[in-house]
Amino acid sequence: MKVENLSSSHVTDSDKTSKVDEKDAPANASPKVTVIEKQTQRRIFKIIVIGDSNVGKTCLTYRFCSGKFPDKTEATIGVDFRERTIDVDNEQIKLQLWDTAGQERFRKSMVQHYYRNVHAVVFVYDVTKVSSFESMPGWIEECDRHNLNKEIPRILVGNKCDMSNRVAVNTNMAQKFADSHNMPLFETSAKDDEKANHVEAIFMTLAHKLKNSKPMMSPYMSTRGRDLSNVQVVKVGKTAQGLGIEENPDNKCAC
Ligand SMILES: Nc1nc2c(ncn2[C@@H]2O[C@H](COP(=O)(O)OP(=O)(O)OP(=O)(O)O)[C@@H](O)[C@H]2O)c(=O)[nH]1
Numbered sequence: 682m683k684v685e686n687l688s689s690s691h692v693t694d695s696d697k698t699s700k701v702d703e704k705d706a707p708a709n710a711s712p713k714v715t716v717i718e719k720q721t722q723r724r725i726f727k728i729i730v731i732g733d734s735n736v737g738k739t740c741l742t743y744r745f746c747s748g749k750f751p752d753k754t755e756a757t758i759g760v761d762f763r764e765r766t767i768d769v770d771n772e773q774i775k776l777q778l779w780d781t782a783g784q785e786r787f788r789k790s791m792v793q794h795y796y797r798n799v800h801a802v803v804f805v806y807d808v809t810k811v812s813s814f815e816s817m818p819g820w821i822e823e824c825d826r827h828n829l830n831k832e833i834p835r836i837l838v839g840n841k842c843d844m845s846n847r848v849a850v851n852t853n854m855a856q857k858f859a860d861s862h863n864m865p866l867f868e869t870s871a872k873d874d875e876k877a878n879h880v881e882a883i884f885m886t887l888a889h890k891l892k893n894s895k896p897m898m899s900p901y902m903s904t905r906g907r908d909l910s911n912v913q914v915v916k917v918g919k920t921a922q923g924l925g926i927e928e929n930p931d932n933k934c935a936c
């Protein structure tokens with residue numbers, strides 16, 4: 682298990698600052714104490730990114746969280762964990778992206794962790810690889826097997842559109858599939874800098890949906906005990922223990 686950048690973290694999802702102001706107090710009076718308390722709570726939404734190995738899940742999440750295409754990637758083991766805080770209609774919300782492993786051998790011991798307290802799902806296929814699109818029903822079945830709420834936002838993303846001369850998955854076919862499963866389709870490229878805004882728009886669309894949705898479980902409770910705002914990637918290998926992600930087992934709302 683490899684955990685990066687977690688050691689100095691502490692909770693700031695609820696920030697509290699206090700200020701004691703004595704300068705106006707008369708000399709013969711007990712000091713006038715003004716306490717300014719500021720409490721902010723930031724909602725955190727867990728989004729899982731799933732699909733076959735090599736479709737570009739790591740590159741897409743990296744593009745959104747770091748603003749660039751990674752120099753090199755290796756097959757994800759377990760899950761890579763990225764976050765970005767964004768402003769949606771004057772509310773700061775945190776998107777916590779779970780970049781899951783596509784290879785069965787690297788995911789099997791983690792699967793139940795992926796599907797716990799999920800707020801949204803991004804299904805990714807590679808537009809140049811038909812088999813990755815044909816796997817989509819299998820990924821949807823896996824969500825159903827893990828009792829994922831059917832109401833949570835889901836989106837379908839066809840990646841690697843920059844390879845226009847190798848596109849093998851027809852847009853109409855993909856759109857029909859997306860329509861039949863009640864989700865929007867986006868075709869994009871994590872690699873093409875000109876499509877960077879597009880990747881941004883995909884996750885922003887999701888963020889707007891999440892902001893306006895009434896999640897089944899509290900988005901305040903997803904990461905208790907850690908401020909992960911500066912964490913780029915946490916590799917958790919084959920176990921979630923020690924990750925610092927504490928689920929909300931009772932699904933109690935903290936609002
Ligand atoms: N041309 C092109 N290549 C891409 C794009 N996105 C990813 N790739 C390449 O596809 C390969 C796999 O990308 P990853 O992001 O590691 O794939 P993954 O889905 O995370 O794979 P697993 O971790 O094994 O599940 C890498 O060689 C990337 O450079 C894209 O938009 N265009």
Ligand SMILES: [Mg+2]
Nearest residue numbers: 738739756757
């Ligand atoms: Mg990966």
